[in-house]
Amino acid sequence: MILATKEIKVQIEIINNTKKITSAMEMVSASKMRKLQNRMLLSRYYTKKIKEICTRIIIDENINDKNLNKKIKKICYILITSDKGLCGGLNINLFRKLLKDIKKNKNKYCFCTIGRIGNKFIKKYGGEIIYYLNNVGDYPRIIEFYNLIKVIIKEFDNNYIDCINIIYNKSINSINSLPKIKKIFPLTIKIKKESINKIVYIYEAYDFKKLLNNILTKYIEAQIYHSVLENITCEQSARMMSMKKATENANNLIIDLNNIYNKLRQENITQEITEIINGAALV
Known part of the structure; x- marks a missing residue:
């Protein structure tokens, strides 16, 4: 006894x-989550506005670029996961969403992975990885994704891929998140010309296709960076819970x-x- x-x-x-x-880990995650939420909201606004600018240029100048109207044969999935565990079913839910989308589309596909856990999963799954990035940290800078963006744009221009989808966890609130697949390129034009705010853009003498390509690069950068911030925010929220x-x-x-x-x-x-x-x- x-x-x-x-x-x-x-x-x-x-x-x-x-x-x-x-x-202690709960308190640390809560603190990180609050900081990331501010960055995420600012990034969300910037991403929305740069997409509006791209759409406005395409509609106003009637640009009909072949890259914007490609027949989709091969999809590049940018899979964003965490580098560490202890965050509930956050990564598992993403993998389920990804596999479901692959079966539904029946296209050829390849992957870019951001996060160690996603990279390990795709290797185990047997997928083709054209670029991977690990250890981005809790507060990444956009410059860390430049090489990834260069690879994606190069493969798109070379017609190796025809569509770019991002799969990540979208933050709903401080507790809930949702796995999401978002097509970021080619750009889907949903806004009618009449519905766009009548802001007059003054262009210098410029090749509009070249201008659009430069802005589209910034748009892709913004989409990837914002999705990473969303996913890290969800990771910290899940770890806190x-x-x-x-x-x-x-x-x-x-x-x-x-x-x-x-x-x-x-x-x-x-x-x-x-x-x-x-x-x-x-x-």
Whole structure:
């Protein structure tokens, strides 16, 4: 009995130490998430506006570039995942979404991966990886994605790929996220000319196709960077919730072990008192 109570005390101490770690990780993730949310919202606004500019130029100048009307034969998926675990089913949900989309489209495909876990999954799946990027950190800069963007644009211009899709986790709020696949190129023109704000653009003497290509490059940069920020925000949110759940589970386990410990201790005391009484009776 005494040995059992000592073992329980050791278990309680170990779980307490683990609880301190999970609680600290929860607070760190919450802090990172709040910082990332501000960046993400600013990036979302910029991405929306640069897409509007691209659309406006295409419509106003009646640009009919063959790259904007390609027949889709091969899709490049940019898969954005985390480098680390401990974030619930965040990555698993992305993989399910990706596999479902691949089966539905029945096109040829290749991959660019951002994040170690996604890279490992695609290698295991047997997919063709044309570029990968790991360890982007919690607060990446857009310059870190320039090489990736160069590779994608080069393969598109060489007709190796015909469509670029990004798959990432979209942040709904501080708790919820949703795996999403977004076609970023060729640009889908959904806005009618009448619905665009009548802002007068003044162009210098310029080749409009060249101008559009430059802005489209910025648009692709913005889309990738924004999607990465969204995914990292979701990662920190998921990790915060996972660590919160782990801390709650640790608390419940400690309560249960304390109850068992107190019960055993009470039994030990009762047994000792009984032994003393029996010993006194013999005297």
